Amino acid sequence: MxxxxxxxxxxxxxxxxxxxxxxxxxxxxxxxxxxxxxxxxWEFCPExxxxxxxxxxxxxxxxALKKLPxxxxxxxxxxxxxxxxxxxxxxAIEFVKEVK
Amino acid sequence: MKNDWLFAPGxxxxxxxxxxxxxxxxxxxxxxxxxxxxxxxxLEVATTxxxxxxxxxxxxxxxxxNAAAVASGxxxxxxxxxxxxxxxxxxxxxxxxxxxxxxxxxxxxxxxNVLYVMYDNEAYMNTGIxxxxxxxxxxxxxxxxxxKANPIGNARPKxxxxxxxxxxxxxxxxxxxxxxxxxxKKKVEKALKTExxxxxxxxxxxxxxxxxxPSKSIEIIKLATETGLFPLWESENGEExxxxxxxxxxxxxxxxxxxxxxxxxxxxxxxxxxxxxDIKQWWRRHGVEI
Numbered sequence: 001m002x003x004x005x006x007x008x009x010x011x012x013x014x015x016x017x018x019x020x021x022x023x024x025x026x027x028x029x030x031x032x033x034x035x036x037x038x039x040x041x042w043e044f045c046p047e048x049x050x051x052x053x054x055x056x057x058x059x060x061x062x063x064a065l066k067k068l069p070x071x072x073x074x075x076x077x078x079x080x081x082x083x084x085x086x087x088x089x090x091x092a093i094e095f096v097k098e099v100k
Numbered sequence: 101m102k103n104d105w106l107f108a109p110g111x112x113x114x115x116x117x118x119x120x121x122x123x124x125x126x127x128x129x130x131x132x133x134x135x136x137x138x139x140x141x142x143l144e145v146a147t148t149x150x151x152x153x154x155x156x157x158x159x160x161x162x163x164x165x166n167a168a169a170v171a172s173g174x175x176x177x178x179x180x181x182x183x184x185x186x187x188x189x190x191x192x193x194x195x196x197x198x199x200x201x202x203x204x205x206x207x208x209x210x211x212x213n214v215l216y217v218m219y220d221n222e223a224y225m226n227t228g229i230x231x232x233x234x235x236x237x238x239x240x241x242x243x244x245x246x247x248k249a250n251p252i253g254n255a256r257p258k259x260x261x262x263x264x265x266x267x268x269x270x271x272x273x274x275x276x277x278x279x280x281x282x283x284x285k286k287k288v289e290k291a292l293k294t295e296x297x298x299x300x301x302x303x304x305x306x307x308x309x310x311x312x313x314p315s316k317s318i319e320i321i322k323l324a325t326e327t328g329l330f331p332l333w334e335s336e337n338g339e340e341x342x343x344x345x346x347x348x349x350x351x352x353x354x355x356x357x358x359x360x361x362x363x364x365x366x367x368x369x370x371x372x373x374x375x376x377x378d379i380k381q382w383w384r385r386h387g388v389e390i
Contacts, residue, residue, distance in 0.1 A: 007150055015110035015147070015154040016103075023115060043281055044318050046120040047109040077109035081116035081307075082315025095315075 016077075020047070024080030027098045028073060032058040034092035037068040041084035041093065049077035050084065106132065111154035112146040116307040116314020118321060119143050119219050121278050123190065126217060129288045130186040132157060135174060139167035139200055141192035142226040142306075143219065164199040167191050168207035171214045179213075186215065186292055193220040193234035197261045208268040208297040215291050215298045218261060221306035229309040233259035236329075237378065238371050240361040241309070252371055253364060257378065262301040269338030271296030275331065277303050279322035283332055283344055290334070303330050311360025323355040328379045328390065341386065349390050352376055 004010060030041075037060070042050045052069040060066045073084075085095045103109070106127035113120050119142060127134065136159045138144040144161050147154040162170045171189045178185060191200050196218040207214060223241045224230040231241040236258045240246050244254040265273045272294040274287040284302075291298045303324055305317035312320055324330035325347055332345040352375055356362035365371050380390050 001151060004151070009148070009151055009153040011153075013108035013154065013156040015108050015149075015152045017152060018110035018112070018149075020110055020112070043125075044121055044278075046113065046115075046117055046317075047111075048103075048105050048107070048120070048124055049109050051103055074103075074109070079115035081317070082313075083116060083317055086315040087318055 019076045020079050021049075021074075021076045024075075024078060024098050026080045026082060026095050027075070028078065028080065028082065028085050029094045029096060030071065030073060031092045031094065032060060032070065034061060034090055035065075035070065036061065036090050036092070037065050037070055038089060039069075039071060040087050040089060042071045044083050044087050046081060046083065047074075047077045047079065049074045049079075106134070106156045107147075108154045108156060110152070112149055113142065114306075114308050114314070116305070116317045117142070118278060118304040118306075118317050119221070121318075122217075122219055122302045122304060125278065125281070125285065126188065126288055127157060129285060130188060130292055133184075134158075134186040134188055136160070137162060137167050137171040137174065137187065137189045139189070139191035139195035140164040140226075141195050142221070143190055143192065145226050164195045166203050167195065167200055168203040168214070168216060171216070172203075172207045172210065172212040175212045175214050187213070189214060189216040191216065191218055192224075192226070193218060193222060193261075194224045194232040196220075197233035197259045201261070201264075204265075204299075205268065208265060208270045208299070212297055213295055215300065217300045217302060219302050219304045221304045221309060222258075223306070223309050225306045225309040234261065238356075238362060238365050238375060240311075240364065246364045251364065251368060253361070262299060263341075265299040266335045266338055266341060268297075270299050272298040272334070272336055273300075273341075274334040274344075275301045275303075277321055277325045277330060277332060279318045280325060280332060280345060287334060287344070294336075309361065311363075312358055316358060320355065320358050323350065323358065326350045327352045327355045328383060329355060329375070331382065331386075333386075343386060343388070346388075352379065
């Protein structure tokens with residue numbers, strides 16, 4: 001490891017090297033057939049480990065919703081807090097025990 | 101997959117901690133032209149485990165007591181150089197209400213062009229849940245233990261830091277709750293557009309110290325506002341505070357019973373009555389009868 005003068009970290013945002021997904025005991029899984037693309041999970045994800053995906057091929061409750069960006073969970077970082085599960089207004093996120 | 105937040109994942113804040121939700125939204129509004137000054141606390145310790153950082157903007161760590169002083173210095177230096185950036189201070193309730201209040205008071209009194217954000221999880225969570233000046237009445241902490249000699253927990257009322265900042269005639273003061281995201285974003289935008297010293301008080305759930313379910317973090321702070329316990333308001337230049345959200349005034353028990361730190365109160369209705377009376381008094385002072 002290179003020790004920098006004044007403990008300066010030279011690469012911004014390099015915490016992405018820490019895969020905090022290993023912390024998880026419960027795993028949120030989005031059911032895209034129910035997801036209304038409201039992005040509440042994306043707003044409240046503390047990591048943030050939920051991203052917006054444009055032009056997604058994922059299924060949707062109806063054709064109009066297919067055109068909107070979809071929330072996608074990045075399991076490399078999701079700590080499994082369950083905030084998205086609790087806040088989802090249509091209960092489209094399942095919370096299942098992690099199998100490693 | 102696109103990760104365009106200025107606050108990166110991979111930090112070490114606990115699962116269900118609300119601090120990163122507050123920070124990611126503030127940075128998303130302030131943009132890349134931002135310099136962050138961070139007092140010691142959960143946010144600083146957990147986001148910058150050397151040699152890594154979760155910050156994608158210039159960031160400096162300073163001690164508990166001098167974040168506002170360092171921000172003042174950065175602002176003065178930038179002014180001298182003719183440069184402009186959003187200078188944002190982040191401090192916890194310990195680093196703001198207790199240890200850093202002198203530097204904060206000086207920063208506001210001298211009129212530095214800085215936005216100070218207090219993320220308030222109502223105790224010293226990073227060091228092991230010791231009570232702070234912002235710990236509310238009735239809360240258990242490791243230094244306000246509950247037992248026969250002390251059935252209340254913390255017996256003192258919460259220090260009203262935001263109101264102290266109004267008394268300083270700061271350009272803009274607001275209380276925000278990230279569970280009310282539209283009100284939150286509007287106030288942060290307004291704070292960033294305002295010149296002079298600004299102060300934002302953001303309530304933040306701590307599942308570890310509040311003894312609460314991590315998945316309920318947003319639900320719990322939403323209840324803090326809906327019960328009238330954490331009112332949302334703003335004030336400009338020391339003027340009378342303006343309520344920005346009228347709560348439903350749900351029974352405060354709804355908020356208390358979701359957290360282990362208040363569990364002992366449920367057996368002592370007289371203490372809950374005192375909390376209800378305090379809420380009533382606060383709203384009465386601001387022209388609302390419950």
